[in-house]
Amino acid sequence: MVEPRADPEVREALTELELYLSDTLPPLVVAGSAELLLKYPPDLVASSIRSWTGAQFAKGGASVSDYLFHAVKKIHMLGEFRLVPREILDKYIQGLLPIVLADCPEEDRPLLAENFTRLSETSASGTAAPVATLHRQTAGARAASGSGSGSGGGAGGAGAAADEGRERRLSLLLKRLEAQASQASLPEGRAALSETLAAAARGSSSAHDIEEYLSRLKGLGVQVGTADVFRALAASLPAWAPPAGTAAAAPAGAAPGSSAADAMQRMVAEADDPREGARRFQELVRAAVERFNEGSLTQAVSTLEAAERLVAEKKVDAGTAELARSKGDEALDSERLRVAAENSVQHPALRRFLGFFRGLSPEGLLEQLAGEEKRDRRRLLLALLEVHGEPARAAAYAALASPISDHAAQDWYLRRNLLYILRRIPRPPDVPTGEEADVTARHLHLKFPPPLLKEAIANLSQLRDPKSEAALVEFLGELERALGKDSDSPHDAKELVGLLDRVAAALARLPVPGARRALLDHAERRDPKLGDSAARLAELAGQDLTEDSEALGRLLASLKSNLPFKLFGLALHQNDQVLLHTIGALSGTPAPAVKATLEEVASRFPEKEIGRAASRTLAGFRKAAPAAATASASAAGGAPAGAPATAPAPAASPSLTGDLEVFGLPALLQSLSDS
Helix, strand or coil, X not given: CCCHHHCHHHHHHHHHHHHHHCCCCCHHHHHHHHHHHCCCCHHHHHHHHHHHHHHHHHHCCCCHHHHHHHHHHHHHHHHHCCCCCHHHHHHHHHHHHHHHHHCCCHHXXXXXXXXXXXXHHCCCCCCCCCCCCCCCCCHHHHHHHHHHHCCCCHHHHHHHHHHHHXXXXXXXXXXXXXXXXCCCCCHHHHHHHHHHHHHHHHHCCCHHHHHXXXXXXXXXCCCCCHHHHHHHHHHHCCCCCCCCCCCCCCCCCCCCCCCHHHHHXXXXXXXXXXXXXXXXXXXXXXXXXXXXXXXXXXXXXXXXXXXXXXXXXXXXXXXXXXXXXXXXXXXXXXXXXXHHHHCHHHHHHHHHHHHCCHHHCHHHHHHHHHHCCCHHHHHHHHHHHHHHCHHHHHHHHHHHCCCCCCCCCHHHHHHHHHHHHHHHCXXXXXXXXXXXXXXXXXXXXXXXXXXXXXXXXXXXXXXXXXXXXXXXXXXXXXXXXXXXXXXXXXXXXXXXXXXXXXXXXXXXXXXXXXXXXXXXXXXXXXXXXXXXXHHHHHHHCCCCCCCCHHHHHHHHHHHHHCCCEEECCEEECCCHHHHHHHHHHCCCCCCHHHHHHHHHHHHHCCCCHHHHHHHHHHHHXXXXXXXXXXXXXXXXXXXXXXXXCCCCCCCCCCCHHHHHHHHCHHHHHHHHHHC
8 A cells, every 4th residue: 555645645735734733824724635634544644743743842832732632623623614524524533532642641641531522512713833822621621630640639739730830831931032032133033032922921821920021031131022022912813714604712721811812901901000001002902003004904803802802891991992992093004904995805804903993983984084185095985984884874874964065165075975985885775765865866956066966966876766866857957958058057068068978877777767758858859059969868778668668669750750761862861870879779679669660771771870780789689589588488487399489570661652651741841841
């Protein structure tokens, strides 16, 4: 049989497993390697655990049994996170436990065996990189083991053993700190010192222990303070989040206060006086801001959550907490905020981060937006408001519904941005559209600047409410009146024509007959001051008007009345541009009457642009017909076999009599008069 380690994939999987045990890789990354290793006998993984434990123990800080328990617990967590099949993993671990237990020193073996029986009772938390969060064995089991061996007996013996173990770890950490102090001026030495400082803080039982570490370091000439400890602890937090549906809990068997977040809280809560506690709380918040600026959003959020718990438990006074919430965001990197806001995957974590600071709450962002003059900064504020979602939308709507001031031109910019927020953030289904349409319609008046008017038009086109239809139709008339005569409008004609284009497009998007009727009435006006009103019919392209008989009849009548024709050998031309716009408006309506009319146009005028446009539209109908038939058959359970195909409508005869029947005598006489 081939040795498994000879396989490169197996070697790579074992390396990833050891990095996972050292908290260098998250569970999600190592899941594939774990599934591969589960196909081999447990001896393979046991040998990897053995080598990893030896490397960790050489660095000091815990016993062999603690490292073995940590390794098995981490493997067990892959099943808790549902990253590997739970049943297969449980069966595999049952074969792994005896091998790992045999590697444990004999005096610690009963303790480890007892804790292995409790694997399922606890929840989750490089190759030789120090472990950031070690899953230690329970104190109760240690006490039982101690009493059973006769080394002190009862709770007193367990307490003495625990104190002895803590003192031993303290001594090891201090030795490591002293060894690294000489290289603290070098980048790599500073990084190692930071890691060890974090480990020392996590392993301490009180803030006094941490102060003792700092005092010893200062005696060695290394100037470090509590701010450095907060930075080190924040950097040691997990840089990944648990998979969806699982909860991140304290490490299995860990003593209370042994995590980095607990160490941060302990340093603040156990300060000698309130002023020192307030200073440390500010340092804690600054550490979170620094982690964010360095690109570690998850660590920044975890650090701020530790600060939130201190506030909730009233371990810091209200004034200190308020100062941190009000001023703590001033050092945030705007570019980091922008990048995080553009990544929707980070929005849940970013919302939690923003929620700590007053200025980055929905209300705080809106307050900044009201007075911000820089365009780039306004864009960032709008992006952060989008991250907040529904709360930001509700706050924006409340501000928009407030009375409109006749002063302060900046207010128009704010209201434009508020309308933008309402449009960008989806409206909750339980929010009525009528009230929002009323509030939006208040901003649709020619006394307002064009940017505000454009946002109001865009919002009304999305609301799909009768009130939005009425407001757009009314504003269409207001624009026509302003362009049709000399008016006192503050806008020039070019701006008003541009607004007409937007209103026409908004009316076309509303799926109601009244909006289309208003658009058709406007298109039939041939006033040059209104711009190309017929061209706005093209906004109906893509809509199926089959159910709107009035709009469909008017478009067909317009198409027929404007077709060119011959009389007594003379070619009488109509407005081809109007015809092209009308054909475009009918391009989404494959009704029989539309097909018949377009087939006539295509056959009579094959060399003209209107004939080619009609042919393209018919080709589009034919291309869309099979897909529509398939969808209809799927919805109805399929058409009966042998069903007769619908015969195509016969094309009209292009004769003079036919022309008269299509256009009517009045239209013909009018065309003759015009020519």
